[in-house]
Amino acid sequence: MIRIAVVGAGISGLTTAHYLSTGLEKSGGTADIFIFESAAEPGGTMRTVREQGFLMEWGPNGFLTNKPQAWELVRELGMESRLLRSCDLARQRFIWAGGRMHRLPETPPAFLRSHLLSWPGRLRVMAEPFAPAPPADRDESIAEFAIRRLGAEALEKLIEPMTAGVFAGNPDELSLRSCFPRIHELEDRYGGLIMAMMRLRWERRGRAAAPAMSAGPGGVLTSFDTGVQALVEVLAGRLKANLRLGCAVKAVTCRQGKYRLAVPSAPDDDEYDVVVVAAPSYAAGEILRGLDEGLAAELDRIPYAPVAVVALGFDAGALHRPLDGFGFLVPRQEGRRILGALWDSSVFPGRAPRDKALIRVMVGGARQPGLARLHEDELTTLARAELRETMGITAGPSLARVFRHEHGIPQYLQGHPRLLERVSSRLAAWPGLHLNSNAYRGVSLNDCVRQSRIAAERVLDDLNDRMG
Numbered sequence: 001m002i003r004i005a006v007v008g009a010g011i012s013g014l015t016t017a018h019y020l021s022t023g024l025e026k027s028g029g030t031a032d033i034f035i036f037e038s039a040a041e042p043g044g045t046m047r048t049v050r051e052q053g054f055l056m057e058w059g060p061n062g063f064l065t066n067k068p069q070a071w072e073l074v075r076e077l078g079m080e081s082r083l084l085r086s087c088d089l090a091r092q093r094f095i096w097a098g099g100r101m102h103r104l105p106e107t108p109p110a111f112l113r114s115h116l117l118s119w120p121g122r123l124r125v126m127a128e129p130f131a132p133a134p135p136a137d138r139d140e141s142i143a144e145f146a147i148r149r150l151g152a153e154a155l156e157k158l159i160e161p162m163t164a165g166v167f168a169g170n171p172d173e174l175s176l177r178s179c180f181p182r183i184h185e186l187e188d189r190y191g192g193l194i195m196a197m198m199r200l201r202w203e204r205r206g207r208a209a210a211p212a213m214s215a216g217p218g219g220v221l222t223s224f225d226t227g228v229q230a231l232v233e234v235l236a237g238r239l240k241a242n243l244r245l246g247c248a249v250k251a252v253t254c255r256q257g258k259y260r261l262a263v264p265s266a267p268d269d270d271e272y273d274v275v276v277v278a279a280p281s282y283a284a285g286e287i288l289r290g291l292d293e294g295l296a297a298e299l300d301r302i303p304y305a306p307v308a309v310v311a312l313g314f315d316a317g318a319l320h321r322p323l324d325g326f327g328f329l330v331p332r333q334e335g336r337r338i339l340g341a342l343w344d345s346s347v348f349p350g351r352a353p354r355d356k357a358l359i360r361v362m363v364g365g366a367r368q369p370g371l372a373r374l375h376e377d378e379l380t381t382l383a384r385a386e387l388r389e390t391m392g393i394t395a396g397p398s399l400a401r402v403f404r405h406e407h408g409i410p411q412y413l414q415g416h417p418r419l420l421e422r423v424s425s426r427l428a429a430w431p432g433l434h435l436n437s438n439a440y441r442g443v444s445l446n447d448c449v450r451q452s453r454i455a456a457e458r459v460l461d462d463l464n465d466r467m468g
Helices: 011-027 069-076 108-113 119-126 142-149 152-167 181-190 193-204 229-242 281-288 293-300 369-373 376-391 416-427 445-467
Strands: 002-007 031-037 048-051 054-057 083-085 093-097 100-103 221-224 243-245 251-255 258-262 274-277 304-315 327-329 340-342 356-364 399-410 433-435
Touching: 002 011, 002 258, 011 031, 011 069, 011 229, 011 445, 031 229, 048 399, 054 304, 054 356, 054 399, 069 445, 093 152, 108 119, 119 152, 142 152, 142 181, 152 327, 152 340, 181 193, 229 243, 251 281, 258 274, 274 281, 274 445, 281 293, 281 433, 293 416, 304 369, 304 376, 340 376, 356 369, 356 376, 369 399, 376 399, 416 433, 433 445
Parallel strands: 002 031, 002 274, 031 243, 093 327, 274 433
Antiparallel strands: 048 054, 083 221, 093 100, 251 258, 304 356, 304 399, 327 340, 340 356
């Protein structure tokens, strides 16, 4: 009997195990699949907390429907009836700059009317089709790309806060190709962003109405009736027979083509034909250090940005402005102590009791990592002070919770594609050993699901070759 071990029961580990199980069923194959998780609960940061009628997410609050991966998984699991579409207001996003909120423009006329950028800044963006070509054979940073194509002001007021919102990262250090591969692809294929939008709109004619240009991500943000943890619970429920919670894998060893796991809480002599390490890269490095020091050293080169999430519940009547959008981001040049805030109760229904409002404030990131490590009381005080300055909220919250992520979001630094090539080269020496987490090729839920399917297919192909 083939034996497979999946190390880590976050969304990547659970989804990998799910696709391995369904793939074996379809092919008529058999294997024992075991999932090891050091925590007492599965799901990693995909947790939902209910308190005083508020529904608060530890981390991600859903997925976008412009990519099919998460939607296809939901359909496979029979969870369509539990999907929760975000409110239409969630498409409105804001930047806090110059002492006030600016709505991100969604059409060319709105962009021209917006005062977020100065007139020279707006004209520079409009000149994007005449920007120089990218440097050859260079992994360009997000900042280098933005300055080359859009100008320095667009970098500071549009691209930098967007990068902080997605990666909590510094655009001067992050790889455009790795962080935003679609943008890199559009420039490579169409020669520029404005030209790409025009061509794509033209190509869609005849198939569907052309969408408006949007400053936010495409698709509709979607979650579940009881929060994102619902997806984890269904996956874990299907895999519970072989899910080992509270079992930390300390090391992986290999002898004569078979792998063994060092699990102090569940010592045994079981051997595995395949091991998928679906843990964060820093944890994977520690687990694999004794097996391959060079591989562990490469994984150590992927840093993480610490993030603290401060969830605050308010009486809706005490707010000085309506929560009429997804939330806001703050450019680094403003010198504020937060990355931005999500207006959760206006994004999804049921996130707060009637006549209440829920706001989640993001603190830290690569911009100010030390702030994410403050004491919980200090973080709450900081978040309240920043909301007072940016939103005019002077009332005290009826609820305050802090969710801390010391290793919040992996940072795809310049050179990340080459690093992944080196990792793949090291893995080639260990047949049956695989890596899969959001540290490599995408941090969104859609990315994790896509990479988990690819990892499962790779494992099954390898098994067929070995048995074949």
